[in-house]
Amino acid sequence: MQEYDLPIVVTNHGSAAPALLKVIRLPTSWYAVIWESAERYASFSQERTALNGGFAHMNAREFLDRVQLVASFTHGISFEWGEDR
Numbered sequence: 079m080q081e082y083d084l085p086i087v088v089t090n091h092g093s094a095a096p097a098l099l100k101v102i103r104l105p106t107s108w109y110a111v112i113w114e115s116a117e118r119y120a121s122f123s124q125e126r127t128a129l130n131g132g133f134a135h136m137n138a139r140e141f142l143d144r145v146q147l148v149a150s151f152t153h154g155i156s157f158e159w160g161e162d163r
């Protein structure tokens with residue numbers, strides 16, 4: 079199991095807003111929460127499937143890019159963070 083805690087900036091819901099991205103990465107699934115405040119948060123996850131090809135082979139940057147893509151696709155949430163991930 080790997081955990082990621084990253085400060086992010088949500089860029090598409092009004093003014094840019096600071097938030098936290100927390101991701102728990104397991105061998106065949108992952109779970110993430112974008113936390114802006116107690117009233118504004120979103121959770122999402124993904125399981126390994128034949129269609130998505132899984133993510134066990136990905137390095138941290140590739141994996142977090144996948145998380146960013148799923149956040150955008152499933153919740154319409156766009157965010158940015160520093161390149162030092």
